[in-house]
Amino acid sequence: MPDMPRVVVLGAGFGGIGAAQKLRDAPVHLTIIDRNDYHTFQPLLYQVATDELEPTAVGSPIRDLLHRHDSMVFHKCAVKSIDLAKKQVLVEEMSPVEYDYLVLALGATVNFHQTPGAAEHSFPLYTMKDAIRLHDHILKKLEEVDKNPALVDEGALTFCIIGGGPTGTELAGAMSELLHTELKADYPNLPIDEARVVLYEHSPAVLAHFKPKLQEYARRALEDRGVEVHTGTGVVEVTAEEITLAGGDKVKTQTLIWAAGLQANPLTKSLGVELAPGGRVPVGPDLQVKDHPQVFAIGDMASMTDGKTGQPLPGLGAVALQAGHHVGKTIEQLVAGEATTPFKYFDKGNMAQVGRGAAVVELPTGGTLTGSIAWLAWLGVHLSLLSGAEEKTSVFVDWGWNLLTHKRGKRILLCDDDSDDA
Ligand SMILES: Cc1cc2nc3c(=O)[nH]c(=O)nc-3n(C[C@H](O)[C@H](O)[C@H](O)COP(=O)(O)OP(=O)(O)OC[C@H]3O[C@@H](n4cnc5c(N)ncnc54)[C@H](O)[C@@H]3O)c2cc1C
Known part of the structure; x- marks a missing residue:
């Protein structure tokens, strides 16, 4: 036609x-x-960065859409x-x-809000490449400290996150669990107890768009997992070795994850x-x-x-x-020459995971959930939103395995430029 x-x-x-x-x-x-030739399920990118899921679990082929639809084409x-x-x-x-x-x-x-050094030295988390880059960077820091423990004093095991919205909060909880469980066993000679996850949020609370009691729950759940939460604090400069906070304090770190704006x-x-x-x-x-x-x-x-x-x-x-x-x-x-209607959003609520067994949910009715019930709701909703049957199955298996064994992914470098395999 x-x-x-x-x-x-x-x-x-x-x-x-x-x-x-x-x-x-x-x-x-x-x-x-x-x-890209894949659709990225951004809400789960932090799980790729922290080895809970493999990249293929959150990227689904766009060409799947074309099956049995002759009048449709895709160009990568x-x-x-x-x-x-x-x-x-x-x-x-x-x-x-x-x-x-x-x-x-x-x-x-990503929006670095013109923060000096942020574009050059921080790790955003918006694309699949960002997630893989951060994943590999975390493992490389551990390998470096394994060879030279003195690097801990240079901030090699200080992982800072700027932005306490859902991305920063979910990532902070997952990173702390990763460092203090699986990686502790992977690197028995590393002073992993000295590893820090520090979350900075410039507004007075994390999860600014959630109700105050959910914000308080999330902060407590993060702190229970060893995350240092600093609210009312922004980052004003970033270098490869340290960050400068709004009050002038400097923190030695080789990892600043930017989850502070788009x-x-x-x-x-x-x-x-x-x-x-x-x-x-x-x-x-x-x-x-x-x-x-x-x-x-x-x-x-x-x-x-x-x-x-x-x-x-x-x-x-x-x-x-x-x-x-x-x-x-x-x-x-x-x-078809028919009249059109305005767009009306159907709000199904809001949710964020803080760690294994901990999440916050705000229902469209105004009700709230926290703890393991909220976490199960979070798992169910995210599983149902994933695009294809293959992705759903793979995520389901990975989450089930992680839950039963407290073990994550393969914990290997995905894009190791230093390797001489070539
Ligand atoms: C880390 C993270 C966590 C999130 N968590 C949640 C959550 O828990 N719940 C929630 O509801 N929302 C969440 N969001 C927000 C949600 O993912 C976004 O609102 C949503 O993806 C926006 O959809 P979009 O179609 O506008 O853009 P996107 O989903 O970003 O899609 C844009 C597409 O355009 C393509 N593209 C961009 N530039 C070009 C170009 N020059 N040429 C060709 N192609 C291009 C990209 O490859 C991409 O496929 C999260 C976002 C992030 C980053």
Whole structure:
């Protein structure tokens, strides 16, 4: 059917996948573009970094979407810019891709808030490569100290995390458990008891968007696991050897993990539209870009408001996925000449894990859960959200194994540049 409209979806994260799921049976030619050939389940990246899960458990092949859907194609390539006037997307290694409808779902990138040295010396946790890099860095620090224990005084075993949101909090709990359980047995000659996990959060509490009693529970659960929690403290400078705190104190560390902020994908600047704070693309109630009724922006790169409450929507996987579904349906309606409706987010609650057997859950009804019940709820929800049967099975097996034996992954360097295997 050569006269079907061309729909191009940029990005196969939560938003892009949501749109593609809705559109794959619609009467359109659907093209998906992503620089990776896999969808990344970002909420579990910290488990790759801390050896609870292997990378393939949180990355699922985008090409799986194409099975049995002939009018759909996928190109693994990087988007360079978007020309709204010419209705073209410029990509690497291919001629420009033309569209009738465009879905912008290119996510966000880390925001170092112009902190000197942060971009060069810290470890963000936003992509699969970030998670593998951090994973290997932790193991390399242990190998270095194994050969030269004096490095402990240089901060080789001081692991600092900036940002006490869900990412920083979940990572801090998992790192402390990793260092003080499995790695303790792996490195019997290491002064592993001197290893520190230090969490810095500039606001007065961790998990700022949760209720105060959940914030207090999370702080206690982290401290029970040996994490040093410093709230009301920011980091103002980072070098390869130390960090400087807002009050002027310096802490020797060779690992600063940056979990303190995001900004929209810089490609939003190529659109030539006025951007909202954080570089996000402002959209109307139906997620359309102003003055471009056939262009939609969703997820972390968009500034979206809830059609039900009028409130700004947070940067969450659930928000992006539902927005993707909505845009898919809207495009179908436009193609059929039907009326469209505003996007209304269905809030299913909020949750974060703090460690084995410890989590916090805020239900949409206002109720809360903590402890092992909340943790089981966290496991169930994350398992159900993973994309394919293969990923679900693999995560289920890894978590079950970890739970029964207190042993994690393979604990080997995944990308060891120093190895002379080549
Ligand atoms: C560590 C971490 C933990 C999180 N935990 C939770 C959680 O527990 N619960 C929750 O609801 N949310 C969580 N989030 C937030 C959630 O993951 C995001 O809100 C969600 O991924 C946003 O979806 P998106 O589709 O907008 O962007 P993304 O999922 O980031 O997808 C963007 C896609 O665009 C592609 N892309 C980017 N640039 C280019 C380019 N130039 N060319 C081609 N392709 C490109 C990327 O490869 C990616 O596939 C977490 C995020 C992080 C980073």
